Amino acid sequence: MTNENGSTDRETAQDDERGEIATDGAGSATDSEFDPVEVFPETEEMDLRPGADDCYKCSTCDTACPVAEVDDEFPGPKFQGPEQWRLKRQDDHDIDESVMKCSNCMRCDGACPSSVPLSQMHNTARGEYVEENMSKLSREYLRNRMLANYRRLAPLAATFPRTSNFVMGLAPVRWLGEKVLGVTSEREFPDFATETFREWWRKRGGAKVESDEKRIAYFHGCYANYNTPEVAKALVRVYEQFGYEVMVPEQRCSGTPMFANGMLADARRAAETNVSELAAAIEDGADVVASCSSCSMSIRQEYPELFDLEGVEDVAANTWDAVEYLQVHEDLLGELEGTSVEAFDDFAYHAPCHARNQGLAGQTLEVLAPIDGVEVEDVGDSCSGISGTYGWKEENYETSMKIGAEMFEHMESAEAESGLTECPTCSMQMGHGTGYEITHTLEVLEAALVGDR
Numbered sequence: 001m002t003n004e005n006g007s008t009d010r011e012t013a014q015d016d017e018r019g020e021i022a023t024d025g026a027g028s029a030t031d032s033e034f035d036p037v038e039v040f041p042e043t044e045e046m047d048l049r050p051g052a053d054d055c056y057k058c059s060t061c062d063t064a065c066p067v068a069e070v071d072d073e074f075p076g077p078k079f080q081g082p083e084q085w086r087l088k089r090q091d092d093h094d095i096d097e098s099v100m101k102c103s104n105c106m107r108c109d110g111a112c113p114s115s116v117p118l119s120q121m122h123n124t125a126r127g128e129y130v131e132e133n134m135s136k137l138s139r140e141y142l143r144n145r146m147l148a149n150y151r152r153l154a155p156l157a158a159t160f161p162r163t164s165n166f167v168m169g170l171a172p173v174r175w176l177g178e179k180v181l182g183v184t185s186e187r188e189f190p191d192f193a194t195e196t197f198r199e200w201w202r203k204r205g206g207a208k209v210e211s212d213e214k215r216i217a218y219f220h221g222c223y224a225n226y227n228t229p230e231v232a233k234a235l236v237r238v239y240e241q242f243g244y245e246v247m248v249p250e251q252r253c254s255g256t257p258m259f260a261n262g263m264l265a266d267a268r269r270a271a272e273t274n275v276s277e278l279a280a281a282i283e284d285g286a287d288v289v290a291s292c293s294s295c296s297m298s299i300r301q302e303y304p305e306l307f308d309l310e311g312v313e314d315v316a317a318n319t320w321d322a323v324e325y326l327q328v329h330e331d332l333l334g335e336l337e338g339t340s341v342e343a344f345d346d347f348a349y350h351a352p353c354h355a356r357n358q359g360l361a362g363q364t365l366e367v368l369a370p371i372d373g374v375e376v377e378d379v380g381d382s383c384s385g386i387s388g389t390y391g392w393k394e395e396n397y398e399t400s401m402k403i404g405a406e407m408f409e410h411m412e413s414a415e416a417e418s419g420l421t422e423c424p425t426c427s428m429q430m431g432h433g434t435g436y437e438i439t440h441t442l443e444v445l446e447a448a449l450v451g452d453r
């Protein structure tokens with residue numbers, strides 16, 4: 001209620017209380033006399049109100065959203081974030097189902113001039129929508145749960161990799177996957193490696209370099225372990241070349257596909273293991289490095305935003321992208337000067353959205369420039385469109401390909417017939433849209449710095 005001075009009763013009561021404190025005794029407040037004013041009621045739920053109130057509705061985030069650009073029905077990040085948050089403060093508002101159309105590319109985070117925590121709002125809203133509004137028996141829920149928990153299915157497929165690759169490549173199996181589960185049949189499933197990275201690591205006998213001063217804990221994630229161990233091996237060899245002791249701690253999925261599918265309880269369980277294992281490695285003197293941009297993004301940003309786990313801030317602060325870490329801690333450019341590679345030709349390079357979000361958009365171009373025999377051409381700042389599990393869903397496939405169209409076009413007009421990126425699913429999309437072989441930056445660094453395997 002507003003009083004005759006134009007203040008609300010609550011404001012007047014607070015002013016009176018502050019006045020009492022200020023003029024009490026000697027005329028100044030003391031710690032023992034301070035009685036904090038509870039402006040907002042206590043809540044167990046995450047409070048993103050300050051972020052929502054920072055939004056001044058400029059719509060810059062909407063113009064940066066690749067989904068909104070090609071899908072007129074998607075209301076965009078401003079609605080998914082601050083507007084929905086304001087509505088949600090009214091008790092009877094349900095989260096709008098359109099939040100499931102957000103691909104979690106996180107481009108809107110970097111676009112907002114007011115630092116509104118958009119992706120945090122989207123992740124929280126998506127989690128609430130799945131928990132409260134999505135039937136746990138629906139095809140969508142079961143499909144999303146399966147896609148989000150790739151880490152649980154991969155060990156089974158990796159036990160019989162050749163059989164798995166053969167069966168999953170059969171057209172009738174892909175057709176069934178679409179009809180029964182809603183996983184698009186347009187894409188080919190990625191092959192499982194005949195030997196996982198962790199199997200290779202065990203057979204190898206672990207680290208070849210020991211060092212108390214230079215030590216890293218490698219978060220390889222699921223894809224480099226089960227599908228592209230050559231990327232993980234390249235990281236090990238490059239870091240050992242620089243004299244690092246490489247640790248490979250126990251780990252679970254980074255949680256990226258779980259966030260994108262609103263499976264926050266699954267993501268939290270994975271984060272509990274990862275934070276505890278990585279915190280122990282940091283205690284042992286290691287810094288954490290990841291070869292996948294989405295894994296480093298998840299540990300650095302999403303974990304501390306969403307989970308109040310012991311050590312989570314420390315783990316986030318000590319986690320790096322693998323190439324970024326060498327750029328900062330070593331004379332990487334100096335070491336690469338005068339090197340050359342024969343194993344690779346020129347590349348069309350796509351910087352993943354999650355690398356951009358970490359300020360790493362130009363890193364690969366800079367790092368590979370001194371190497372002879374390889375020209376790297378940037379294909380621009382468009383999104384690849386696949387965004388992890390998003391482009392694997394039948395209903396998103398077309399949107400995903402529309403988003404990727406600009407990247408495909410730029411790749412095909414570049415003076416290269418191979419692609420380069422640091423994100424596993426961007427890599428799938430690049431290969432799918434152009435037919436090119438796709439390489440990881442670490443493999444090129446390995447070829448230049450270490451030579452043949």
Ligand code: SF4
Pocket residue numbers: 064065066067068076077080101102103104105106107108109118119122
């Ligand atoms: S995370 Fe990406 S898809 Fe989702 S609202 Fe933001 S920009 Fe759009």
Ligand code: SF4
Pocket residue numbers: 054055056057058059060061062077078081082111112113114115116118
């Ligand atoms: S860019 Fe930021 S301030 Fe502008 S509408 Fe989006 S959330 Fe609001």
